[in-house]
Amino acid sequence: MEENNYSDDQYGRARVQDSPELIAYYKELETLGAGALWTVANDIEPWEPRSSSVPMLWKYDDLRDLVLKSSELVTPEQAGRRVVYLVNDNRKDVSAAVGWLYTGIQVTRPGESTSAHRHRASALRFIMEGEKGYTVVDGNKIMLEVNDFVITPNSTWHEHGVEEGGKTCIWQDGLDIPLVNALEANDYAVYDGKQPLTAPLNFSPMTYGGAGLIPADKTWDKPYSPLFKYSWKNVYPALLEAQKVNEVNPFDGIFMQYSNPLTGGHVMQTMGASMQLLPAGFKGKAHKHTGSFVYQCAKGKGYTIINGKRFDWKERDIFCVPSWAWHEHHNLSETEDACLFNFNDLPVIEGLGLFQGRELTENNGHQQVQ
Amino acid sequence: MEENNYSDDQYGRARVQDSPELIAYYKELETLGAGALWTVANDIEPWEPRSSSVPMLWKYDDLRDLVLKSSELVTPEQAGRRVVYLVNDNRKDVSAAVGWLYTGIQVTRPGESTSAHRHRASALRFIMEGEKGYTVVDGNKIMLEVNDFVITPNSTWHEHGVEEGGKTCIWQDGLDIPLVNALEANDYAVYDGKQPLTAPLNFSPMTYGGAGLIPADKTWDKPYSPLFKYSWKNVYPALLEAQKVNEVNPFDGIFMQYSNPLTGGHVMQTMGASMQLLPAGFKGKAHKHTGSFVYQCAKGKGYTIINGKRFDWKERDIFCVPSWAWHEHHNLSETEDACLFNFNDLPVIEGLGLFQGRELTENNGHQQVQ
Amino acid sequence: MEENNYSDDQYGRARVQDSPELIAYYKELETLGAGALWTVANDIEPWEPRSSSVPMLWKYDDLRDLVLKSSELVTPEQAGRRVVYLVNDNRKDVSAAVGWLYTGIQVTRPGESTSAHRHRASALRFIMEGEKGYTVVDGNKIMLEVNDFVITPNSTWHEHGVEEGGKTCIWQDGLDIPLVNALEANDYAVYDGKQPLTAPLNFSPMTYGGAGLIPADKTWDKPYSPLFKYSWKNVYPALLEAQKVNEVNPFDGIFMQYSNPLTGGHVMQTMGASMQLLPAGFKGKAHKHTGSFVYQCAKGKGYTIINGKRFDWKERDIFCVPSWAWHEHHNLSETEDACLFNFNDLPVIEGLGLFQGRELTENNGHQQVQ
Amino acid sequence: MEENNYSDDQYGRARVQDSPELIAYYKELETLGAGALWTVANDIEPWEPRSSSVPMLWKYDDLRDLVLKSSELVTPEQAGRRVVYLVNDNRKDVSAAVGWLYTGIQVTRPGESTSAHRHRASALRFIMEGEKGYTVVDGNKIMLEVNDFVITPNSTWHEHGVEEGGKTCIWQDGLDIPLVNALEANDYAVYDGKQPLTAPLNFSPMTYGGAGLIPADKTWDKPYSPLFKYSWKNVYPALLEAQKVNEVNPFDGIFMQYSNPLTGGHVMQTMGASMQLLPAGFKGKAHKHTGSFVYQCAKGKGYTIINGKRFDWKERDIFCVPSWAWHEHHNLSETEDACLFNFNDLPVIEGLGLFQGRELTENNGHQQVQ
Incomplete structure (x- = not known):
């Protein structure tokens, strides 16, 4: 039923040859903010999905020193977030690692913390090294350990830090910033001061982290998981x-x-x-x-x-x-x-x-x- | 806005006095399979929810010996299930412990097992005592320990037993048999022989029992939990x-x-x-x-x-x-x-x-x- | 796999013979609010769905005069609702026409109206004859014509009437009163006075009655249809x-x-x-x-x-x-x-x-x- | 709580000044496919949603003659689809009219028809003029009239035409081609020959076009509307x-x-x-x-x-x-x-x-x- 030879020289694909008359026609259309579909149809209707990204590998051995060096070069106060981001060779225009996904490596030293902010974009983190790191998501402070996965969903207030007496923490950030920008829907707000903690330490994982168990007396109406950390x-x-x-x-x-x-x-x-x-x-x-x-x-x-x-x-x-x-x-x-x-x-x-x-x-x- | 005096002697409730003419009218209606709503309205439209069950307590100290005695009196082969069921004083007609819920206490001795069957009614169990008890739900054998909660949903094949070398197991069964009977929808089928085990031992809890984790490469289209045991x-x-x-x-x-x-x-x-x-x-x-x-x-x-x-x-x-x-x-x-x-x-x-x-x-x- | 001979004399069904010892055992259980499951199992676990209702037909030619006569015998004020209800020969105890469904035939004369009430039970109507009948559902007045189907869902305030100058209206009521009573959840409240009309006449069908069209600027969070009349x-x-x-x-x-x-x-x-x-x-x-x-x-x-x-x-x-x-x-x-x-x-x-x-x-x- | 002055010169935004050391650092990062987030953060995290499209108006008086002229210049066979597409001044790179939406004006003369194809992108049409136009969606032929809205969802086979004896039809096409391309998921297939009609003429609107009515004996498991035409x-x-x-x-x-x-x-x-x-x-x-x-x-x-x-x-x-x-x-x-x-x-x-x-x-x- 389908023809899979993927030739554009067949019935069902655009096969119009240029002519002086057509070229004049195209120019006239252009003045009106228009064009002839058949001049672009085969290009915008590919036979198979087509990615503009290339496969890439970022070796931690190469990056770790540079990531740590950033903590000597800038403070969280100056940088907002002290992050080395990883960018696809073909997606530099949108700061994406692949497709519409952003990723970076963030470093926080003991005693440091960032300001709180929120954005329509969603974020997640995967912990790479360190001790006594934490994140605060909508007033809920959560301690982080290596290989933990945490989320800071769409429009939640969030900030991070490492306790005094901890060890320098490094984690991978993942965000959909390029996607939300492409969809023309991103926003940003700075929290005025420190978020107050509105829940006991680790409230979310201690309440929603029982397998097959949910609080019988609570309702959750947010469109994302109430479980913020997967240990x-x-x-x-x-x-x-x-x-x-x-x-x-x-x-x-x-x-x-x-x-x-x-x-x-x-x-x-x-x-x-x-x-x-x-x-x-x-x-x-x-x-x-x-x-x-x-x-x-x-x-x-x-x-x-x-x-x-x-x-x-x-x-x-x-x-x-x-x-x-x-x-x-x-x-x-x-x-x-x-x-x-x-x-x-x-x-x-x-x-x-x-x-x-x-x-x-x-x-x-x-x-x-x- | 609501009147809460709950008197039937008010506008909005049926307040018709009998008369010879009305009584004759009611009789005529009755011959046609009909009646006058106002003769029953106040009764079938109570002011508040009304239960026909009474609160009851069943003490295990009283029941345990009798439950164990059943294992001397009948075999699983004879009884189908060797169960002492608990019945509400006001719900004996439907064999319910309360409302439309059935409950019973089942005893199985080491080396015993029941036949497999299924029914439209759903069942659950809560383990009270014993060792090496198991249930098999749709080919998935699951070991049971005290205070474990297990389900055998609507129309799943199921059977139970205790391994040789275990200790006599007693568990509470819960079923919606009275409800499904009342809704005129129950059925029953006997499995011809033993269910073949189609999954490794404890497949369900070992696959679906990770908190906040589900198999990324499986789909589940049943209207009940894929997690059959909550330990x-x-x-x-x-x-x-x-x-x-x-x-x-x-x-x-x-x-x-x-x-x-x-x-x-x-x-x-x-x-x-x-x-x-x-x-x-x-x-x-x-x-x-x-x-x-x-x-x-x-x-x-x-x-x-x-x-x-x-x-x-x-x-x-x-x-x-x-x-x-x-x-x-x-x-x-x-x-x-x-x-x-x-x-x-x-x-x-x-x-x-x-x-x-x-x-x-x-x-x-x-x-x-x- | 299933055996369909439906004989209770087979492995997998209860097949225990009475004995003096067992009879004594049963009596002892009874004193504790308990029983032996195998004495009732085959009865409460039928092979196929089993209904307690019988098929019945109610001829309108037989009923119409009696229905109209009710309007001479009682007023809506006295009766609450002037309805002849149809009852299954085997379900008189719960006033049901079949299963757990109630039905009745209601008559309202021009100029009459009922009081407003609400209940946890849901109601529906199917119009049989008359002109200028109406129902009011949560402040929304809706005109009714023959063969129209209207709903008055769970806990909505509702009342009915026929305008002066109309013709006597007869409609069939359908309610789940027997079901909601059986589930021990029914309630009832009388509206103090007349419901105020909070929407223009026929708001619901005129707003939600366009095929494949819904208001783009409204939200509806009720668990029932926003379309109250199907014409x-x-x-x-x-x-x-x-x-x-x-x-x-x-x-x-x-x-x-x-x-x-x-x-x-x-x-x-x-x-x-x-x-x-x-x-x-x-x-x-x-x-x-x-x-x-x-x-x-x-x-x-x-x-x-x-x-x-x-x-x-x-x-x-x-x-x-x-x-x-x-x-x-x-x-x-x-x-x-x-x-x-x-x-x-x-x-x-x-x-x-x-x-x-x-x-x-x-x-x-x-x-x-x- | 939010500061709305939208100044990037505040705590919570990136405020790092260039220095020779930092510039050297940035170059080193670049060689590893990386960058410093604070050099792009304020740009990719805008305070409010930001669109790259400009408002535009396309007047039909300007375009109609040019659209009709296309029917003299190319045949559907040559063009695949004979369409003048409308393109946003700022979105020419993705052939979008606004955001990630494509739109075009298609003209079909009496007796003409296009080949059938399908694509992961979804399409819709809004009829502008003509008589006896039709579309065929997955074997379902549907007649089109002015101001009708029709859909040809994701991966449905579709083709269009105008019957002999009709009048030249012009309609607006809308597609999500730019979006599906951006999400790197588009595909395309040509139907080998004519789609067979698998349903009676206008099956979809005649079956699913009753307000508040759906077929009681049919199931529909597609993630789009079964109603293909809104008249x-x-x-x-x-x-x-x-x-x-x-x-x-x-x-x-x-x-x-x-x-x-x-x-x-x-x-x-x-x-x-x-x-x-x-x-x-x-x-x-x-x-x-x-x-x-x-x-x-x-x-x-x-x-x-x-x-x-x-x-x-x-x-x-x-x-x-x-x-x-x-x-x-x-x-x-x-x-x-x-x-x-x-x-x-x-x-x-x-x-x-x-x-x-x-x-x-x-x-x-x-x-x-x-």
Whole structure:
């Protein structure tokens, strides 16, 4: 039924040859803020999804010193946020790491804290190192440990810091700023002073963090998860438990989505996140699908082949997979599992009916590395 | 705006006096399968919700020996299920403990198992004592420990047993059989032979039991929770965590609903369940609301005043609170917390728009004990 | 997999013989508010859905004079509502026409009006005859014409009347009073005086009655349809349109559900309604399903065979089909279509996961009439 | 709490001065695919929503001849679609009329038809002139009349034409092609030959076009409206009815959203549409909100002031309002109403939690025209 030769020289595609008459016609249209669709149709109606991003890898060994150096160069007061952001070679115009997703690495020293602000864009964090770091989300202070995943959803007041006596904290920020800017809907407000703490320390994870349990006497009417922190100390054991009773997904190993316990859906309206465990020796098969993904290695070492190019990663390295790029994950260890955290724009892609995928069938499901 | 004197002798209520002409008219109507509404209107349109059940308490000390004796009197093969059921004095016609809820106490000895069956009615269990008990729900075998809560939803194949080498297991069953019969929708089927196990042991709790985590690569299209077991070893710590950061609910202490992690709703379509922790010294205030409740004390000791009558309970005792009955819970210990499990018909009452409640305002919120 | 012989003398059913020891045991249990499940199990766990209602037909020719006579015998002031209610021979204890559904025929003379009240039970009406009748629902006055369907949902203030200069109005009331009483959740309140009209005449149907159109600048947060009247002048043409392009459903002809335009679901939480057109000469096949139904013939004449018994109906006759009863509808005219209105408890049955059906396969899908 | 002076020279914004050391640092970051957030933060985190589109008006008097001329210059076979598209001065790179919305004017002569294709992008049409035009959506042929609104959702096969004996048809196309391209998810397929008609003519509007009625025996599992055509012959009377009983919205007159009758939501997942009636003499007040809008005047004449600039329109003129632009609509006639059709990206903006609005308070709610 479909013709898949993808030639534009066929009935159903624009095949108009230029002529002097047509060129004159096009000029006339242009003066009226118009054009002839057939001059652009094949370009704006591609046969398959097309990404403007390239796959990239950011090695933590390269970046860590520079990130720490920023803490000597600027203060949080000057910088607003002391962050090194990671930018896709093809998305510098929108400060995106891939697609419409922003990511950066933020450093906070013991005793430092940032001002509180909020924005229509949503944010999330994945903790890379340090001790006694915290975030405050709408008056709820939450302590952070390595590999914890925390959210600061759309329009919540938020600020961060590290307690005196802690150790310098570094975490990855993920935001949908490029998307919300593209959708022409972002805003920003500065909190006048410090947010008052309106809930006991760690209220959210201690109230909503029981598996299959929700407060029977509370209502929650926000369009995002009431659970603001997903602790590694719970997440990793859950992956190990699941591994015992589930077949390994050939593409993604043991694959768990961070979820809003009140909906079973994504943690926020615009960004989702998941954690996957690649068992020792795992050699993932290749598939591609719509949606943009930023990964961080939370444990172990391995490599991912993206559109035929191999990217080797170990703990704390960050890389991205653009929409519709072939990708397959490999664990390089034969004895230890590896864990990949990712955040993505799946709530957008799925919510708007734009998700589709394809599995690589040739070569037993593995790409040829270039 | 409302008149609350609740007198039927007012405009807006039926106030027709009998007369010979009317009596003749009523008889004529009766021959046609009809009647005059005003002869029954005040009765079928009560001012406030009205329950036909009475509060009752079933003491485990009284029942335990009789329950165990059943295992000498009948085999599971003969009995189908070896269960002593608890019946409300006013609901014997429908075999209900309260409202339209059935409950019973089932005993299974080591090495015994029941046949598999299914029915449109939904079932749940709360484990009272024993070791190495298990249930099998749609091919998924799940081990049971004391104070675990498990579900066997609408039309799932299910069977139970205790492994050789275990200890005699006793658990409370809860079913909506009276409701589903009343709604004229129940059915029953016997499985021909043993259910094959289609999933590894404890698949459901090991896959869906991570807090805020769901499998990213699975879909679940059933109208009930994919999490079939809620383990006491997770539930009690969650209550303690919540206690640290939440104010105590004046009626219900620390109050957690067992929840479908994919919806944030009740575990099944017709029955909900929750667990509440009454802190040491807790003296709950009285309220009433629609919905029928069957409680079991999972820990500690205390009493509940229901419609002015005091019912003392300790671990394993079972009692019920009818719809719209005033009730308040008290922990009798000044040093230990007490925990009450309950199951209820809230999914029905809430789902059909029939929930309402009222708090007792007089006497500082406490009932006078008769 | 299922054994369908429906014999209770098989493994998986209760098969315990009485013995003196057991009888003594049962007596002991009884003193504790308990019983042995196996003594009642087969009874409360039927093989198939079981209804306590019988099929019945109420002929309007028989009832109309008696209904009108009530307007000579009592006033609305005395009666609250001047209604002849129709009661199932087997459901007199709960004043139900079938299952848990109440129905009655109400008569109002020109210039009469009733007081306003509200109750947790929901109500609906189907207009049988008269002119210039109206209902007022939460301050919204709506004019009524023959075959119009109107709703007065759960807890809305409502009252009815006929304008001076109109003609005596008769309509069928449908309520879920028996259900809401059974669920122990009903209440009642009398409005003190006349409801003020808070919206222009016919606000609801004039605002929400455009097909595929909703007000872009309004929000509606009630759990029932904002469209309170479904006019016959729109419904019948819609049936005729649908008939032109749809195959006839072998059981139900052209079959349209009254729907909440904001959800596509039932009009209220506890009762649904639909209208079906049986084309000229239609001979429906038999099926059975859960759910209770009260029908009124809105147009034409025909008969329905229910559990093997034939019930002939014509315009304005009312009949009921109990849960799980075989039923098939026949149009007796070879030239005119016939229309059947019904209301039912499908929101309950479907919402609680209790719907199931079966088609008659033998005898070409038609029942043998007894 | 918020400071609204919008100065970047305050605590909470980036305020880092360049220095030789910092410049060297920035260069080093750049070599690693990274940057310092504080160099871009204020730019990518604007205080208020910011649109890259400008308001524009396309007058039909200017365009009509050129549109018709295209039918002399190219055939549908050559052009794929014979469309003059309207492009925003600031969005030529993405062929968008405003934001991420595409619009064009398509002309089809009697006897012509296009090939069938489908794409992940969704489409809609608003009919401007002609007779006997039709569209075929997934095998369902639908006749089109002036001011009808039709949808061809995400991935449906579709084709258009005008019957022999009809009159040249011109309609406005609206698509989300720029959005779906930006989200890197578009695709395209050509149907091999003509779509077979799988449903009777006008099946969709004749089946789903009854107000408050849906087929009781059909299920629809698509994420878009089953109603593919919203006929002007129903829409305009519905506006007039609503006008009689509703207060006029000070910004939008009588304002009706085209709606999925099964959800009460937008007609498609990515684009919404509505029709508003501006009563004779209507002088709308100004507000602004997120979301991009393309308007066509369906009836009457008037003007819209957008960000202080007046745009005069009459029947068939098309104009756009960018996100967060102040806008107010005025009807220039004191005797006739005017109607504005629009389509928009509200499903995206609302669905992702990005909707917000503001009303103009100064000058009695009216903008100063520049």
